[in-house]
Amino acid sequence: MKKGWISIVSGLIIGLIISYFTLEYNGLTIIHLNIDGEVKKTINELDFNLITNSFLIVVASIIVISILLNLVDKYRNNKIPY
Numbered sequence: 216m217k218k219g220w221i222s223i224v225s226g227l228i229i230g231l232i233i234s235y236f237t238l239e240y241n242g243l244t245i246i247h248l249n250i251d252g253e254v255k256k257t258i259n260e261l262d263f264n265l266i267t268n269s270f271l272i273v274v275a276s277i278i279v280i281s282i283l284l285n286l287v288d289k290y291r292n293n294k295i296p297y
Contacts (some may be wrong), residue, residue: 218284226277233276234269241265 242265245258 218281218288222277222281222284226280227273229280230273230276231269234272238265238268238272 240262242262243260245260246254247256247258249255
């Protein structure tokens with residue numbers, strides 16, 4: 216149970232750090248102008264690809280850390296020489 220929480224929290228942190236430094240934010244900005252050409256309203260939308268790719272990086276980080284923790288646990292308990 217403890218390994219699960221460690222892998223989730225550390226995978227979330229590492230995944231978000233990797234996502235922040237490797238993915239570019241290309242959000243869509245829609246600007247509505249009035250008759251005089253002045254900005255009436257600005258709408259900022261989130262980039263769906265950014266959110267999806269960030270989620271996949273976080274999930275992959277959690278899985279990799281979980282596998283590494285299980286391998287370390289097996290190595291310490293069984294003394295398997297790799």
